[in-house]
Amino acid sequence: MSGAARKSTGFRTQQDETLGGKQKGSVDIYIVKRLFAYIRPFKGLIAGAVALTAGGAMLGPLRPWLTKIAIDEHISRGDHQGLAVISLIMLVVVILDGLKQYQATWLTGLIGQKAVFNLRMDIFRHLQRLPIRYFDRNPVGRLITRTTNDVEALDEMLSSGLITIVGDILQLVFIVVMMFLIDWRLTFIVLSVLPLMVWATISFKNRVRQAFLDVRTHLARLNSFFQEHITGMKIVQLFGREESEFRRHAEINADHRDANIRTVFYFSIYYPLIEFLSSLTAGLVVWYSATRVLKADLTVGVVVSFVQYIWLFFRPLQHLSDRFNILQTAVTSSDRIFRLLEEPVDPEPPESAGKGITVFKDRIVFNDVSFAYDGDNWVLRDISFEIRAGHTVAIVGATGSGKTTLINILSRFYPVRKGSVTIDGTELADIPGHALRRLIGVVMQDVVLFAGTVRENLCFGDPSIPDERIREAARTVGADRFIDKLPGGYDYRIRENGSGLSVGQKQLIAFVRALLYNPDILVLDEATSSVDTETESLIEEATDRLMKHRTSIIIAHRLSTIQHADMIIVLHKGTIRETGTHQELLARRGLYHKLYLLQHPERSRMENS
Ligand SMILES: Nc1ncnc2c1ncn2[C@@H]1O[C@H](COP(=O)(O)OP(=O)(O)OP(=O)(O)O)[C@@H](O)[C@H]1O
Numbered sequence: 001m002s003g004a005a006r007k008s009t010g011f012r013t014q015q016d017e018t019l020g021g022k023q024k025g026s027v028d029i030y031i032v033k034r035l036f037a038y039i040r041p042f043k044g045l046i047a048g049a050v051a052l053t054a055g056g057a058m059l060g061p062l063r064p065w066l067t068k069i070a071i072d073e074h075i076s077r078g079d080h081q082g083l084a085v086i087s088l089i090m091l092v093v094v095i096l097d098g099l100k101q102y103q104a105t106w107l108t109g110l111i112g113q114k115a116v117f118n119l120r121m122d123i124f125r126h127l128q129r130l131p132i133r134y135f136d137r138n139p140v141g142r143l144i145t146r147t148t149n150d151v152e153a154l155d156e157m158l159s160s161g162l163i164t165i166v167g168d169i170l171q172l173v174f175i176v177v178m179m180f181l182i183d184w185r186l187t188f189i190v191l192s193v194l195p196l197m198v199w200a201t202i203s204f205k206n207r208v209r210q211a212f213l214d215v216r217t218h219l220a221r222l223n224s225f226f227q228e229h230i231t232g233m234k235i236v237q238l239f240g241r242e243e244s245e246f247r248r249h250a251e252i253n254a255d256h257r258d259a260n261i262r263t264v265f266y267f268s269i270y271y272p273l274i275e276f277l278s279s280l281t282a283g284l285v286v287w288y289s290a291t292r293v294l295k296a297d298l299t300v301g302v303v304v305s306f307v308q309y310i311w312l313f314f315r316p317l318q319h320l321s322d323r324f325n326i327l328q329t330a331v332t333s334s335d336r337i338f339r340l341l342e343e344p345v346d347p348e349p350p351e352s353a354g355k356g357i358t359v360f361k362d363r364i365v366f367n368d369v370s371f372a373y374d375g376d377n378w379v380l381r382d383i384s385f386e387i388r389a390g391h392t393v394a395i396v397g398a399t400g401s402g403k404t405t406l407i408n409i410l411s412r413f414y415p416v417r418k419g420s421v422t423i424d425g426t427e428l429a430d431i432p433g434h435a436l437r438r439l440i441g442v443v444m445q446d447v448v449l450f451a452g453t454v455r456e457n458l459c460f461g462d463p464s465i466p467d468e469r470i471r472e473a474a475r476t477v478g479a480d481r482f483i484d485k486l487p488g489g490y491d492y493r494i495r496e497n498g499s500g501l502s503v504g505q506k507q508l509i510a511f512v513r514a515l516l517y518n519p520d521i522l523v524l525d526e527a528t529s530s531v532d533t534e535t536e537s538l539i540e541e542a543t544d545r546l547m548k549h550r551t552s553i554i555i556a557h558r559l560s561t562i563q564h565a566d567m568i569i570v571l572h573k574g575t576i577r578e579t580g581t582h583q584e585l586l587a588r589r590g591l592y593h594k595l596y597l598l599q600h601p602e603r604s605r606m607e608n609s
């Protein structure tokens with residue numbers, strides 16, 4: 001697709017899975033703001049979690065200090081009673097610490113789940129509103145990654161990242177304060193290792209961040225690949241492409257693995273390094289203390305408490321870098337989620353415009369309509385025609401001539417690029433969405449069925465339709481015969497995509513669905529796939545019944561179905577070649593005549609003889 005085309009349709013092709021060229025800093029602030037909107041409703045919970053975490057942060061640093069007292073003031077003096085008291089206090093501190101951890105984990109988890117629930121709702125609502133052309137450009141697998149992995153990354157941040165960071169930082173501050181209070185010189189020794197630690201952490205963070213970005217990108221690709229190949233497994237097997245597709249999968253899978261291995265590699269270096277630095281510091285402290293203890297300048301309790309503090313001190317530091325990763329991943333994920341949420345939806349026309357249209361009374365007018373899906377690849381050119389209320393209009397033409405496209409425009413799945421379409425004098429664009437959907441019912445070329453019972457699929461437009469009406473509609477269309485034979489009848493569970501039903505059966509279900517929806521204007525995009533003769537006559541009959549007493553537009557591949565149409569439009573490469581009734585068009589001996597003879601070879605022989 002050309003750059004100009006991208007501009008004209010206003011869509012990004014989201015090929016860039018990473019933060020790309022955006023300025024990092026501004027992105028982060030923006031994302032934090034948007035994220036904040038999702039956690040704001042849980043202010044109370046957050047305040048509680050923060051209070052607990054902050055209050056609980058000093059519990060940990062108390063323990064080494066209590067140890068010091070126990071050693072210096074009780075053990076060394078053989079004071080059993082005092083030791084018992086201190087032990088009791090320590091027990092209380094440990095229990096409180098545990099309680100705090102339980103409460104904080106629970107609260108942050110709760111906040112995360114609630115916020116993520118709302119986020120998912122917003123994503124789905126937005127996906128439902130997005131214009132169909134957005135889905136042309138974005139593979140399903142990628143969108144699925146948005147709603148699963150990316151949302152999970154956010155969940156992880158909310159549940160275990162954000163608030164815990166506050167706790168970790170506070171704990172660090174408390175530890176340093178306590179250490180200073182006990183012995184400032186030893187504290188300096190501990191802190192002297194800090195620059196090394198910070199350097200290790202920062203360089204680790206930078207490397208692992210890039211690796212995580214790669215992991216995400218490859219994961220999205222892997223998901224897309226899986227999605228495509230699971231849906232298309234039949235084709236893969238039919239064409240014997242198992243081996244080559246397996247190799248393609250191996251490549252994508254290997255990229256994903258390698259990116260992951262890189263993160264594992266950085267972690268496997270980082271943690272031991274931190275452990276080493278902690279031990280080194282502990283060693284330094286003990287070594288330096290030894291002479292002072294001998295000179296009775298320092299007590300054993302202080303040394304023991306410092307060794308404990310060192311472990312306590314380095315743990316939150318490690319956590320911090322962990323949390324940082326969670327944050328980093330979440331920021332990339334949020335960036336992508338919010339980009340999706342910002343994808344523009346088509347503006348809904350002002351309520352005043354086209355308000356009157358609740359029933360279709362007069363005519364649909366296509367006036368010089370031209371259309372291209374992208375750029376200047378015009379698929380339809382200067383299309384003008386009129387459909388009167390109550391008439392049946394048929395559209396015929398070779399494959400790819402633009403028949404479905406015409407319907408896509410009338411259903412407003414895509415906006416008109418040039419010219420205008422009006423229904424009863426109102427511009428298509430000015431008709432409110434719900435009114436338009438009530439007016440026009442479409443039976444699409446490829447029938448879409450959802451996992452659920454036959455009944456649920458039949459009354460998809462309105463689940464409150466009573467059973468009798470469903471059965472009656474099924475009878476009208478002639479679908480009752482096969483539905484009754486299904487195990488469970490109307491309660492038969494259709495599998496995803498209607499696999500397990502024949503093409504004809506799916507078509508019939510779509511017909512009943514349209515009949516129940518009862519639109520003023522019925523559009524029927526006939527399936528191209530051939531069905532057996534029995535089903536064909538069944539579908540033909542059903543089509544007749546469906547179109548009776550209403551305005552219908554039918555895209556017909558079998559010309560036999562449309563001989564009684566009030567007008568037939570013959571499309572050729574995106575332009576109207578001929579219009580007229582069946583008889584008129586045959587008499588013209590033009591394109592329609594040719595198409596007709598192709599389908600009715602016996603007539604061709606008759607005419608030649
Ligand atoms: N979503 C799309 N994005 C870009 N081009 C498209 C899209 N859908 C269809 N086209 C192109 O528009 C042209 C007309 O397609 P259309 O689906 O309208 O044909 P059709 O007349 O319905 O054919 P058929 O009889 O096979 O159903 C084709 O050249 C096709 O490649």
Ligand SMILES: [Mg+2]
Nearest residue numbers: 403404405445
């Ligand atoms: Mg089509």
